[in-house]
Amino acid sequence: MYDLFFRKFNEKVALTAEEEAFVKQYLTPKKLRRKQYFLQEGDVCKSICFVEKGALRAYVLDETGDEHITAFALEGWTLGDLYSFIKAEPATWNIDALEDCELILLSKQAHDELLQTMPKYETYIRLLMTDAYMALQRRTTYMISLPLEERYLAFNQMYPTLFQRIPQHMIASFMGLSAETLSRVRSRISNRK
Amino acid sequence: MSTKQTIAIIGATGNMGSGIAKSLSKTNNRLLLFAQHTDKVKSLVEDIKKGNPAAEVEAMECPTNASWEADIILLALPYAAEKEIAAKIKEVANQKIVISISNPLNETYSGLVTSPDTSAAEHLQQLLPNSKVVKAFNTVFAADFANTIIDGKQIDTLIAGNDAQSLDTVSALAKAIGLNPLVAGELPWSRTLENMALLLIQLTMKYNYNWVAGWKVLHN
Ligand SMILES: NC(=O)c1ccc[n+]([C@@H]2O[C@H](COP(=O)([O-])OP(=O)(O)OC[C@H]3O[C@@H](n4cnc5c(N)ncnc54)[C@H](OP(=O)(O)O)[C@@H]3O)[C@@H](O)[C@H]2O)c1
Numbered sequence: 001m002y003d004l005f006f007r008k009f010n011e012k013v014a015l016t017a018e019e020e021a022f023v024k025q026y027l028t029p030k031k032l033r034r035k036q037y038f039l040q041e042g043d044v045c046k047s048i049c050f051v052e053k054g055a056l057r058a059y060v061l062d063e064t065g066d067e068h069i070t071a072f073a074l075e076g077w078t079l080g081d082l083y084s085f086i087k088a089e090p091a092t093w094n095i096d097a098l099e100d101c102e103l104i105l106l107s108k109q110a111h112d113e114l115l116q117t118m119p120k121y122e123t124y125i126r127l128l129m130t131d132a133y134m135a136l137q138r139r140t141t142y143m144i145s146l147p148l149e150e151r152y153l154a155f156n157q158m159y160p161t162l163f164q165r166i167p168q169h170m171i172a173s174f175m176g177l178s179a180e181t182l183s184r185v186r187s188r189i190s191n192r193k
Numbered sequence: 194m195s196t197k198q199t200i201a202i203i204g205a206t207g208n209m210g211s212g213i214a215k216s217l218s219k220t221n222n223r224l225l226l227f228a229q230h231t232d233k234v235k236s237l238v239e240d241i242k243k244g245n246p247a248a249e250v251e252a253m254e255c256p257t258n259a260s261w262e263a264d265i266i267l268l269a270l271p272y273a274a275e276k277e278i279a280a281k282i283k284e285v286a287n288q289k290i291v292i293s294i295s296n297p298l299n300e301t302y303s304g305l306v307t308s309p310d311t312s313a314a315e316h317l318q319q320l321l322p323n324s325k326v327v328k329a330f331n332t333v334f335a336a337d338f339a340n341t342i343i344d345g346k347q348i349d350t351l352i353a354g355n356d357a358q359s360l361d362t363v364s365a366l367a368k369a370i371g372l373n374p375l376v377a378g379e380l381p382w383s384r385t386l387e388n389m390a391l392l393l394i395q396l397t398m399k400y401n402y403n404w405v406a407g408w409k410v411l412h413n
Binding site: 001024025026027028029030031032033036037038039040042043105107109110 | 195196197258261262264284285287288289323358
C-alpha cells in the first residue's frame with residue numbers, strides 16, 4: 001500500500017525500518033475512483049496526495065467555464081493546491097482522478113507534526129519542493145519563451161510518460177494551447193523528419 | 194462548491210446503520226455500505242435510491258475496501274463485533290475519523306459490560322491506535338433519525354474525542370442530519386456518554402417512551 005511512497009522517500013532520504021514505521025503512522029491511505037474529486041475549488045486543501053497508483057489532474061476554470069489544466073500527477077508524484085494547503089485558504093484548483101487511484105494522503109496536521117519531529121522528513125520535503133520548483137521554472141520558461149514546436153518537444157522530453165498516457169486535448173490544455181493548435185504542431189513536427 | 198466526503202458505514206443494515214444511512218444520503222456525502230448479509234445491503238441501497246435517486250450510495254462487498262475508499266468510517270456494529278472489524282480495517286483506517294456509536298450493553302440492558310474506568314470508544318481507540326476515534330450518536334435512538342425533533346425540541350447528540358478537527362467534522366455531520374451536536378470533551382467522556390445511553394434505555398423501558406426519546410440540555 002505504501003511501497004512506492006517509501007521507495008521515493010528512500011531515494012531522497014534513506015529511512016530505517018523504525019523510521020518508516022514512524023512515518024507510516026501519519027499517512028492516510030485513500031482510494032479514489034475515476035472522475036471523483038480529490039479537491040474542489042473553494043474548499044481548503046487539507047492534504048497533499050502521493051500517487052501510488054493511477055493518475056490525477058489539477059485544473060482551474062476561467063470566467064467562461066473553460067478548463068485550464070495546471071498540473072498532472074502520475075505514480076510517484078505528489079499533488080495538491082500548495083497555496084491553499086500552506087495558507088489554509090480556499091483552493092483555486094480543482095483536482096480529480098483521471099483513472100482509479102490509490103493515494104497516500106498527508107494532512108496538514110501530519111505534515112506539520114512530521115516537520116517538527118523528524119529532520120529526515122524535513123529533508124524529504126525540502127528535496128521534493130526543490131524538484132517541484134525546478135520543474136516549474138523550466139515549464140514557465142518554456143511557456144513564455146519557446147516557439148510552439150520547440151515547446152512541444154521540450155515538454156515531451158520533460159514529461160515522456162505523461163505524453164504517452166494522457167489524452168492529447170489535456171496535454172494541449174496543460175501547454176496553454178487549443179487541441180487544434182497542438183495537433184497542427186504535432187503534424188508540423190512529424191513533417192520535419 | 195464543496196468536495197464530497199465518502200463515508201463508510203459498517204453494519205449498515207441494522208437499526209442504527211440504516212437510520213443513519215438514510216439521513217446521510219440526503220446530505221452532500223457519498224456512502225459506502227457494508228454488512229455481512231449482502232442481499233440486505235443491496236435492498237437498503239435500492240430503498241434509499243427509490244426515495245432519492247440523486248443519492249450517492251453503494252453496496253460494498255468488503256469492509257476493508259469500503260474503509261480504504263472512505264474519508265470517514267462509522268461502525269454501526271454490536272459492540273462484540275467491533276474487535277473483528279477493527280482488525281480488518283486497521284491499516285486502511287490510518288489517520289481517518291472512526292465514529293463509535295456502540296453501547297456495550299449486557300444482555301438484559303441493565304448495565305454495561307465494560308469496566309467503569311474505560312468505554313467502548315476507548316477500546317476501539319486501542320484497537321485503532323492511528324485513527325481518530327470519535328464517540329457520537331450513541332445517546333440517540335435509531336428511530337430518532339427519522340425525526341430529530343421531539344416535543345418541539347431538537348435532540349442533542351453528545352460527542353467526545355481527542356482531535357479538534359475530527360470533532361468539528363463529526364459535529365457538522367450531526368448538524369447536517371438534523372441533530373444538535375454537543376461536544377462533551379475528550380474521548381474518556383465516552384464513559385459518561387455510554388452510561389447516558391444506558392440510562393435513557395432504562396427510562397424508556399420504565400416509562401414506555403416507545404424508543405422515541407433523546408437527551409436535551411436546556412440552557413439559557
Ligand atoms: N438501536 C438503537 O437505538 C441504538 C442507539 C444507540 C446506539 N446503538 C448502538 O449501535 C450499534 C448497532 O445497534 P443496532 O441496534 O443497529 O444493531 P443491529 O440492528 O443488530 O445491527 C447490527 C448491524 O451490524 C451488522 N453486523 C453484525 N455483526 C457483524 C460482523 N461481525 N461484521 C460485520 N457486520 C456485522 C449487522 O448486519 P449483518 O448481520 O448482515 O452483518 C447489522 O447491519 C450497537 O453497538 C448499539 O449499542 C443502538
